[in-house]
Amino acid sequence: TNKQKNIFMLMIALFFICIYELLVITAATEVTDGYLRFMRTIRQFNYTVQVLGLGEEWKGGDVARTVGGGQKVRWLKKELEKHKDKQNTVIMFVDSYDVILASGPEELLRKFSRFSHRVVFSAEGFCWPDQRLASKYPVVHDGKRYLNSGGFIGYASEVHAVVKQWKYKDDDDDQLFYTRIYLDKEKFSITLDHKSHIFQNLNGAMEEVVLKFEKSRVRARNVAYDTLPVVIHGNGPTKLQLNYLGNYVPTAWTYEHGCGICDDDLLDLNGLSEMPLVHIAVFIEQPTPFLEEFLERLATLNYPHTRLRLFIHNNVVYHEQHVERFWTRHRSLFPAARIVGPEENLKQDQARNMAVEACKKDVSCGYFFSIDSDVALTNPDILWILIEENKAVIAPMLSRHGKLWSNFWGALSPENFYSRSEDYIDIVQSKRVGLWNVPYITQVYLIRGETLRSRLAPVSLYKQEGMDPDMSFCKSVREQGIFMFVSNRDEFGRLISSTNYNISRLHPDMWQIFDNPVDWREKYIHENYSKIFDDDENLVECRFTRAFLDAVVTWCRVMVMIAASRAPLPLSRSSVRPGSSQAWTTSGSSTGGLRVTVVANPSGNQPSGDHRSSNTSQPVEPPKECAGPSLKSVSTRQGEPCLPSRVCRYSSGLSGDAGPARGWP
Template structure:
């Protein structure tokens, strides 16, 4: 048979299949759903089924839910099991029976059986799944989807199909666990072409039948049909219309972050309400609410308080919060437990409400109020409508302030009410008032007007401005002048800005959780809590122990001469340095680790690099002995030495002065930080036998053999190690060998090495030690630098058990939609970067194409690693951390006895830890053991391939990074918070703030360091020589530009800050182009009332205001000398003065400070 006939037969068969699909008749339709508990959402779903007379089967009622926490992570496999069991039970009735399977808690059906079947038949399919904008739960599968118009990705919250085919599909899930992901299972079935064709599966790409609301709220609107006269009652339909696809979907799913919008739509759909009829489904009597003067609480707070029922406006904060007893004098029956709100949607916790109806401290006031109403049979929906004009009170109003009426809450109370308090609010407080009820189960109880929320958002922006400054002269002080004026440095802070403020907000969230006695923790989270508790208890114990824990630890690592009685001749550099570094992970001189080999990033390798001191090398080299900072440092060393048993102050001071001088000698051979930026020059791979020849002051083979003994890993002379800056180790070896030549110099060496162990641990000791550190810190940075004990403990716990703490933070504070929306924004910024890259004229084509490949290969990590939401995986991560309890004995004059105290222990190191259990100073021991644990984590990597999905930061951290050996950018949940990012803010602000941060990290892949790594994360020269020369010429422009910026007597180091400055500039360019493209495509132009700025101007204001900060002069000096980042003022000015788009937005004349003639540009 020839080929043409085969093709003809194929198309005939294909057409027959089409005919079968088209003409297959439907016997009947059954709606099937899973609901293990009856909730308000289920009742709403069930009501919609009854309204349209749909047959239904509800599976799993009163059964335990084993499908995981699907609101926070993947799961839902139990739904597949229950569906499979149901289809098995009706197996003899499958013939042409149509099954509509939907979620129940967040779904509304808005059509009858005939309408649903008719729409289904238009697909010519056996099974139709709903679709959505986001690829969940495995984003990597997005590339496997067939190309199509409309929404591309399968959603398993709604699908319809013949029972026969559905039964075959779910039977493929025999091995699926209840807590596996149902959507992932169906997705993989759909993506297999053989299954897609065999079962006749299609997606509803254009919302013909199914409407998923997540990410599509702006696409839909309510429409009403004309009123129809029925025999017994009036009936009118309310439809949901998709403006983009011009369809009327019938199954409405509030998936993901769209639960609240679904609640709003639920007030109209399924014949709930119609403008010409009103409430169609109920005649319930209206309920009279007892007088409750909420505004009383508002005024009593003497500040903007998180008033209940500010609909979708959770931006109100205050440092002044009413405590419980302040407002129990009025409305005794309505108690409101007040809590800090972090811009989160309220979460109701039943276990926070006691038997008397009183709420716990963590409960949101609005949720508590709703709970009380529900106990009284009242369901409440809150809305804000209308606003009113404002009459100024001329003798008090300050017209220099934007929204000056915001300040008049006390001086102009009556007009303030008119402006911001909804008129129906005060009516609802009257004793004889009846609450209006616009539709079924909905009570209209508005509190504030929309203008309140709008002004509040605008207020925070405008309040930070100083409009007396010309933005074209100094945009930093224009954008931040108001903020700087209103934010003096807090006590004990050397620097303060949005990063610090957000860090403190995140710490407060964690504190509240750690101290919540009713909170249930996973095993890993419990370990973090115990570590935190031990830190919080430290002062009770450590003050009584004084210097003893450190003295015993010094004895354990070999002693020193400061405390006297030291035998220097018996001291061995090899054994003691090995003990400090490779058993206890403490001490200085140099550092080593196990990490990715920069020239073969798939493998881990030993690496070795120079160490550092508490002060930068410039302080040692450029300061005389009489300099204030050097004197303060020597005073600090002397006080600590005396406290540790150093005898008289003069002899201790003399010994410590020699330690200081030895540190100065080491500083002279340290490679300056700006010279460490060229990884090609600093990278040197060699064998340990070669290192022994380069730096013979210790036997490196024996040194590392001891380090890897706990895991029984053999180390020999052929072991590879990457040595960064070999010249440092060669010079260090010479210096140390000189000091080993006689006992006096050897004593100085010993004291210096032990001091490098003691100095970082001073904060773990009693108050006299900490006071000595504070005095020195005050001189060094202009502030004591100390924080509340609980903040210190949150920070320390996060550094040790970061992902366990991250799990707590993400569950408590991170909004799920932020992760999805952030991924979209990153893609938009990456696309903008690539578009700009493709138009560069200074790059040769070969290098440009490779650069494009590298940009395409950059992966991103958003919020947190998924494993932290899986309790089993998280517990496994910290299985090697055990918590042991030791019975406390009568020691050190303690009065209490027989109390259990907690000590952390780690595997493979029990012999060491036996020596470390020194009775009761638990936190001191925990901190030592934590360092041992971190060392153990390092050494276990040695023979394993690199894990390129491993996070280098914990989720609560307010930061972001680019990892060159992974070619990866990461944005922890800690920074995806206001003011950097908020899904409810105008896009201009999000792109200007978080968008630039994203572009900044992306650009690091192509800065002076990142450009040396290829798309696979390997260090080698992949640029053409001519392009490198042009790149360096452009880099020189940035170096010269930033080196001109001066703060006090110090100039910014343009070479040291080069990479960060290039990233700032490239990040701004990419984020702005991504924003303008989005703005053009979306057509949105949201202008906040009272803000007379264009969208482009808001973008640049959003960028600048995240860098608002105040600093002590000393802190700025340290930043200029040590930090690769330019101080905030010039990060803003330097970046924006290179941006033509900024100058256009603010009409800055050419030659003005912010629009110089010469501009630097690379990316």
């Protein structure tokens, strides 16, 4: 019966696992992010591994673009001389930079034992590098037909016999060598893993592979053959898809435990005698709302200012006044600063390269922190947090308030532009929290100085033909095999929208109530406004009067200019209507339609006569179908509006701590 057959096969597999030892052999000349990821999965499943070529010069050709890789075969041939006579040893050779292991040695050996051949190679859907050999391959009705040399497994003696045939140059092609041996059916017992039981090559099969969330672990499932491969190989142009899978497989992130790798290899800054030197590069490339607040946040960073070096590139004449005021107030905090203004006429890529070159040339530069002016950093500990993550390149996750627009992409389209990954929304909305290996970051990020001076040293980061600086930067980093991480483990701030920012207006920030409501409220709404909703807060001084703090001094001055526009409407909805509703919940009248009347009285003295008919007022008519109480907003030194109806509150210019002003009829 099938049950008896399954039990018999299980017993054979257990016997096989008990008597055979598995040795994983890989090749790597340097420690890269991909190599570290591979070794993490090796350790997680307790594989025995031998690394070949570490620290040696690579002479195997540019395998990312053309044929090559023969140097790996030469190394393997030499190594297997030590194991050729071991009858109970199974050898698995895999690449390391673009490989993830999804399960342990027991499952691997069990699956290998089910093959009737002595050596098993991974399979793919392309005949490469010599397509003329395609017709010589056996016909496969179900599964991938062609050999891939990125992974194979076999008994030590047979694998040794195969690689012993190598007699070529280091830059000759290893896959072509193995292909010719495989096609010689007379000599060796070799087969291919046609249905990805052990090896999953992603090139040409990305649509077949999905994540399978199991209890406390994640597998990559091949839905075409319903298999769970052990070795995931991001061969060819599928490195980014492998990075996506690596964000989960095997336990990088699970529903049960969240991020499983976030606390690995953290850098303990508390144990350092001196904090790393950080070069901060600020880029003001277009008119940006709330720039003064942006600059002030630089001065409040929780990091020793003696260990900061500031670079500012301002390409906007309008913002020269803001930069000058910031520098006048805080120049003592940044002793070694450089400010490049619009008179220098630098292009954006030139300015960014200038800043990054300063860190490259300074051997004491520990980190390079790049930040654009449309970033509102609200977490003063951001440098501590990002440095402690101990990544070569890392960005804090930021998005526009209430929107999915963020500073990273989860995937790229075939044209290398934005594509939404399956997990993008969950990451932006912090439904999945962790460290995410992504193909694109922008606006704010931290780069390790040592990385700039080594792997990125010969690279022009921000200039490639036909590319914007941000796209050029990310492409350059990806091509060097460096992972770009984005972290949403902490709340860092938000992005500012500058799309509709019009500096021709007198107070352009005031008009940002639509595009940047959070920043607008922080600047113009009194910090104690929310107290009107406290049950124990009673500011009512007389009948029909409801007094509450609403705005700061700038508010009323500008409201005179914009009262005739639609701008006060969201203000009335978000700030005035809640207070009105709080006071008149039983009045029976609607507070949805408010008549906003601005009374300009900069002197701060109580006006004489009927202030309701002041000729400086600008009425804003509500929709005809709306009815409700009126609002009189009086411009004073306090900048507090009056609410509502027949009795109005007036602030007489008292100091901020003098308590509520008296009402007047």
